[in-house]
Amino acid sequence: MAERAVLGVHRGRQGGAGPGAHPSIGGRRRSLADRIGERGLYLLSLAAASLSVVIAGGLVAKVLAEAWPALSAFGLDFLTTSAWDPVHGRFGAAAFLFGTAVSSFGALLIATPLSILIALFLSELSPRRSRGPIAALIELLAGIPSVILGLWGILVLGPVMRDTIEPALHDTLGSIPVLGNLFGPDYSIVGMLPAIVILTIMTVPIVSSLMREIFATVPAATKEGALALGATRWEMIRTVVLPHARPGMVGAVILGLGRAVGEAIAVTQVIGGTEGIRANLFLPSDTLASRIAGQYQGATSDLQIASIAYLGAILLALALLSNGVARLWVRDAAGAAA
Amino acid sequence: MTIDRKELDAAGRVRHETPPGPRTEVPAVDRVGVEHGASGSRVHLEDVKAYYGTKRVLHGITLSLEPGVVTGIIGPSGCGKSTMVRCINRMHEEVPGGRCEGRILLDEIDLNGPEVDVVGVRRAVGMVFQKPNPFPTMSILGNVLAGLRFVGVPRERRIERAEAALTDAGLWDEVKDRLSDPGVSLSGGQQQRLCIARALAVEPDVLLMDEPCSALDPAATMRIEELITQLKRRVTIALVTHNMQQAARIADVTAFMLAGELIEVGSTDRMFTDPQDERTEQYVTGRFG
Ligand SMILES: Nc1ncnc2c1ncn2[C@@H]1O[C@H](COP(=O)(O)OP(=O)(O)O)[C@@H](O)[C@H]1O
Ligand SMILES: [Mg+2]
Numbered sequence: 285m286a287e288r289a290v291l292g293v294h295r296g297r298q299g300g301a302g303p304g305a306h307p308s309i310g311g312r313r314r315s316l317a318d319r320i321g322e323r324g325l326y327l328l329s330l331a332a333a334s335l336s337v338v339i340a341g342g343l344v345a346k347v348l349a350e351a352w353p354a355l356s357a358f359g360l361d362f363l364t365t366s367a368w369d370p371v372h373g374r375f376g377a378a379a380f381l382f383g384t385a386v387s388s389f390g391a392l393l394i395a396t397p398l399s400i401l402i403a404l405f406l407s408e409l410s411p412r413r414s415r416g417p418i419a420a421l422i423e424l425l426a427g428i429p430s431v432i433l434g435l436w437g438i439l440v441l442g443p444v445m446r447d448t449i450e451p452a453l454h455d456t457l458g459s460i461p462v463l464g465n466l467f468g469p470d471y472s473i474v475g476m477l478p479a480i481v482i483l484t485i486m487t488v489p490i491v492s493s494l495m496r497e498i499f500a501t502v503p504a505a506t507k508e509g510a511l512a513l514g515a516t517r518w519e520m521i522r523t524v525v526l527p528h529a530r531p532g533m534v535g536a537v538i539l540g541l542g543r544a545v546g547e548a549i550a551v552t553q554v555i556g557g558t559e560g561i562r563a564n565l566f567l568p569s570d571t572l573a574s575r576i577a578g579q580y581q582g583a584t585s586d587l588q589i590a591s592i593a594y595l596g597a598i599l600l601a602l603a604l605l606s607n608g609v610a611r612l613w614v615r616d617a618a619g620a621a622a
Numbered sequence: 623m624t625i626d627r628k629e630l631d632a633a634g635r636v637r638h639e640t641p642p643g644p645r646t647e648v649p650a651v652d653r654v655g656v657e658h659g660a661s662g663s664r665v666h667l668e669d670v671k672a673y674y675g676t677k678r679v680l681h682g683i684t685l686s687l688e689p690g691v692v693t694g695i696i697g698p699s700g701c702g703k704s705t706m707v708r709c710i711n712r713m714h715e716e717v718p719g720g721r722c723e724g725r726i727l728l729d730e731i732d733l734n735g736p737e738v739d740v741v742g743v744r745r746a747v748g749m750v751f752q753k754p755n756p757f758p759t760m761s762i763l764g765n766v767l768a769g770l771r772f773v774g775v776p777r778e779r780r781i782e783r784a785e786a787a788l789t790d791a792g793l794w795d796e797v798k799d800r801l802s803d804p805g806v807s808l809s810g811g812q813q814q815r816l817c818i819a820r821a822l823a824v825e826p827d828v829l830l831m832d833e834p835c836s837a838l839d840p841a842a843t844m845r846i847e848e849l850i851t852q853l854k855r856r857v858t859i860a861l862v863t864h865n866m867q868q869a870a871r872i873a874d875v876t877a878f879m880l881a882g883e884l885i886e887v888g889s890t891d892r893m894f895t896d897p898q899d900e901r902t903e904q905y906v907t908g909r910f911g
Binding site: 412503505506507508509510511512513514515516519523524527528 | 711713716718741742744745748749751753755756757758759760768769771772773817820821824
């Protein structure tokens with residue numbers, strides 16, 4: 285009722301402009317060029333959209349076709365076998381699934397809190413003037429080619445890891461029951477930990493800038509409501525900004541996870557590329573993506589190529605899944621907020 | 623002369639321990655409608671100038687808000703009403719480039735003094751906004767509890783304080799059976815009363831209301847107006863309104879602003895029947911511009 289009354293007022297006001305005068309509705313015929321242009325634009329965008337669907341479909345079909353020999357030879361046992369033995373023709377993805385899981389979750393474990401802090405700092409806490417430059421600097425990180433990052437990983441990060449960080453971690457955390465097995469006692473230039481660090485560096489810019497966008501969607505009126513009640517800046521963040529942003533933040537982390545799962549080059553450079561499942565984060569390992577990148581060229585048998593394609597199919601499924609979940613999550617969040 | 627958290631008791635009320643500062647004479651305001659023994663604080667603005675960046679939007683406002691009185695602030699859109707009330711609880715600082723000069727005293731405390739904590743200012747000077755802004759992720763009760771948490775009311779006392787605040791805002795009977803429903807599930811008028819309850823819960827000395835009814839229908843507006851009239855005994859109220867009938871109905875004192883200046887202030891009756899300034903007369907008779 286209330287809204288109607290308000291509408292009535294508006295209508296009344298518009299009516300004042302002159303009875304019956306609505307030149308914008310139906311009074312004007314659209315030009316021919318206009319109509320052709322709109323039709324053309326529609327067809328063009330339809331074609332572009334269809335093309336991307338066709339390409340994506342073709343890609344999936346191709347990967348599956350390439351993987352077919354391995355799929356039929358190993359079936360789902362492929363997922364639980366950790367062997368990778370070109371000599372005897374025994375292949376399995378378990379070690380790489382493990383490596384992918386550890387490296388991506390490890391990276392996100394560090395990158396998530398870091399990204400939240402960066403995003404909060406940039407959107408709520410830092411002096412307004414400094415926000416642009418700092419944000420630009422962090423986003424610059426995202427532009428570093430992953431090969432360069434990997435090179436830095438080999439030349440700089442690896443030695444520091446082996447000589448300083450890994451011994452220090454071992455000395456402090458190595459004695460914790462169970463968890464201590466992650467930290468040592470063998471030190472190495474290449475290994476899981478450098479890969480986690482590299483993936484962290486690669487995901488932080490993306491996740492933090494996504495989170496910054498999400499924080500920006502918290503209505504100013506809501507934040508002012510908290511501040512006007514005498515909330516400190518931190519209380520405002522905790523009680524209105526974070527709850528409002530939480531669903532979107534989860535989506536951002538899942539997208540970051542997708543990025544970490546799919547990264548191949550830099551990981552290949554620093555992870556060491558060995559088979560087997562080991563708890564020690566200091567030892568070399570391998571991921572789905574880096575195994576594909578590292579071995580496709582040197583594959584010696586058709587079955588090995590097919591097995592690599594099988595790894596690719598798994599990777600593709602993971603990527604599509606994480607992307608889909610993140611999208612659904614963000615959409616639900618947007619729906620709930622509206 | 624400081625307000626910091628230590629000087630605020632659990633209610634968020636400012637303790638007045640500081641010696642009175644120099645007090646300048648202000649233009650006499652006809653103190654009509656003053657309830658005897660009204661609580662609430664006196665706010666005194668003295669030559670307040672406000673800026674957004676380099677643009678000055680208030681050109682030296684001197685005005686007092688008296689306890690027990692609803693001070694209506696009227697004037698055409700863009701004349702600086704919101705800016706002025708936001709200066710009083712320092713919400714103008716949330717706008718990039720926003721700053722203010724001059725003195726704003728809450729009783730004897732200079733709110734812009736170097737040692738004053740802005741958080742303390744906002745606890746003492748509450749605000750209700752134009753558009754109801756309940757916290758969207760919180761329940762009805764949660765909205766009221768939030769402020770109590772900020773102020774540091776002990777957990778076991780919060781519920782009773784929240785109930786009292788909802789009662790004072792005239793909302794308790796409507797929401798007592800649905801306290802855990804989202805705050806945003808209420809109607810617009812109820813949401814605004816929820817925001818009033820939220821502000822009252824922390825027991826401010828002053829309540830700034832910036833066009834609190836402009837998004838509401840006539841029935842909801844009337845309820846809020848009744849509420850304001852009841853509340854003025856407890857808390858000093860500044861009511862910004864673009865609606866002159868509203869000022870005439872519930873403001874005891876009315877201040878007329880134009881282009882960043884305070885043109886005239888006086889008892890509402892006099893302002894509407896016998897304005898001293900030609901521009902006030904033009905505005906209140908609707909012959910403006
Ligand atoms: N965030 C802002 N940045 C710059 N100028 C502003 C801002 N908010 C308000 N102003 C300007 O300050 C003046 C006073 O605005 P405001 O206090 O909102 O007036 P009112 O509440 O009376 O409509 C207007 O000229 C307006 O354009
Ligand atoms: Mg305004």
